[in-house]
Amino acid sequence: MGSYIVRRLWQGILVVLAVTTIVFVVTRLVGNPVDIMLPLSATTEQRAAFAHQIGLDRPILEQFGTFVWDAIHLDFGDSLWQRRAAMEVVLERLPNTLLLLVSGIGTAIVLSLPLGTIAALRPGGIVDRLIVGLGLLGLSLPQFWVGLMLIITFSVVFGLLPTSGIGTPAHIILPSIAMALPSLARLSMLVRSAMLDELNKQYIQTARAKGMPLHRIVTVHGFRNILAGFLTMSGWEVIYALAGFSVVVETVFAWPGLGQTALQAIQRSDLFLLQAIVFCVAILIVLINLALDIIYKLVDPRIDLN
């Protein structure tokens, strides 16, 4: 397993390098960053001076060389927009996004197991239909709209929770719900169908026939066997959210996370900040994937990682 981890880490480094290179190229292909950074009415002379200042007038290969050299030293330059180290901005916003991920996607992961299982126990029953119906709703309502509806209901009409921002535990409740809903829907549907399959297998029938109580069948046999697939999907939910799906929730609730910052960096053509964000997110995703692989092995020793 040790050699496996080393190999995966090595691949991970290649992935991170490839992703940051792509971002480097793309940000310089779409439009001229200088035009975007300066006020609309800046003079031609000022544009040239600014391009020189941030090094954009140099040959692209030279720029790339500098970028790679600095990146190796974990120096991503200063954010053009905030005029301080890009990495500093990223490290400041990352914990907020992680907090939202843990409370939002975490809630979805924790709740989806019982919900999906309850639905699977009596397929076609009232509870099953209710859960499936709500699941479909959660999948089809746009997060943006759900967020605004939550704000209007719980903050504006009832005045129970703050509308947006960060600071107290009360601030995280609504964004977490908005964040959790689609994931909760996807994961419970997955648990439901996997559990249905499992419960119809012959060994379960045998276990039932010999009088094993239902809760033991479900927890000992059912959960164990659907766990690998469930973990894969949960990992994907986290990765989706990290890789940009949190933008919507963060924007609606003015949650100062990495997603919102990435969006603002794109709007302001802040190349250096964008590169730092992509670098960090790529590393996180590689690590999450690696962690998932290791957990597989622990959950199901039959899996051969090599």
Place this chain on the structure above:
Amino acid sequence: MVKKYGLSAVAMAAALCLSFPGLAQDIWIGLSAEPSTLDPQARDDGSERAVSDNVYEALMARNAQGELIPGLAAAEPVQVDETTWEFKLREGISFHNGEPFNADAVVYSVNRVIAPEFNSEQLSYYASINGAEAVDEYTVRITTSGADPILPSRMYWMKMVPPAYGEDPQFAAAPVGTGPYKFSGWMRGSEIILEANADYWDGEPEIDLVHYRFIAEPGARLAGLMSGELDVITNLLPEFVDVVPNAVTVEGLETSVIVLSTENPVTGIPEVRQALNIAIDRNSLAENVFGGYAQPARGQLVNPAAFGFNEALEAYPYDPEGARALIESSGAAGQTITLLGQAGRWLKDREQLEAVAAYWQATGLNVNVEIDEWGAYLTRLFDPANRPDAVLAVNSDEVLDADRPLSWAYQMGEGASSNADAELAEWISQARMETDVETRAQLYGEITQHVYDGNYAVPLLNMQDIYGVSGRMEWQPRVDAKLIVKEMSVNE
């Protein structure tokens, strides 16, 4: 104000009330973006200004009507010779950290912002300034490279910073100025807090603490106001005006304009450009797209409150039959023109674009509307060789002077200009250097008339700024769109 959520917040508020004899007066302001920095000289950033305008001051100020008045200067500056202006300073003022405000501070502030290595985004406002020198402790001379009649207006934009602390690496994160409010804290991503400066030279302000919050989503900003969390929100959408407790509007600084390319085949025909101008019902645009919170531009890009505004011009008339006849007689009927714009960058940009396209289509032209990503849009806007026939942009005239909008939109080789009128370019440069106020105003009168007659652009609307305000606030916004907290009060 008691926030409506959380018992602990209520309990804390109660505890605060008990421990202080008088109730501290707090207000919450919702901005649409977080300031990029609190260095008041580095960036051209409206959110940064919203905060800095209360912490810092400039030599010149404007009253609520937009007239230029002395700020940190004791009186109007005196022009010593063509390129030198002398400012007498108010005495006895100090920065929040105790540094004295004097000639050295002014010299430092001027030289700091114009230094090439400082790379200020505000440089375009100060391009003419060469430097500053102290005459005595409270007298400063500022020199310009050529004659610069609007130097006093420029000094209204330049915030005065403390020479010693200005060099501190913390300066951009924890600012120190001379203004009515002192910096108190910045929780990155969520809040900036200012507190009243009890020693302010022009009297202690009424509101004790100002909390700025950053909410990009207009709906979320509105919800914050409706739930009582916020007292003032900026950039309220016109459709929400009837919903909020109180909406206040002020003539804004932004003017939407379509720059026409006089060098392209179809828009090169003067009659076609005239037709494009008179084909648009600007009153209907203002009424239907902006809910009445905009006025038809008076035939020019210059802001009505700005120096150089031509009072003699009126909005282009709405004459759809005339436009059709012009297109017919010029032989352009059935030809295609490209109209480039943005969606979501400026207030109602897409709606304006689509409405204009429909008006133009009705003249017999084919209108090809294109909406590009911002970077791609700018590349095309600034490329004289491959300019689209028509580009919609929104110009913001912060300095309230005709020079920038005119040179940006009309001076050959600059920014968005799209004509080959060398004589006009010469005129614009001449007006920039003209020191005699009367002559300068007259030059702008001629320039605006010239571009009006030549239909080099299609000025659309002067937009109003709309603020949502809570029921307990008393505040009248200013012509220069500054959020001056000292001018606000709370009645409870």
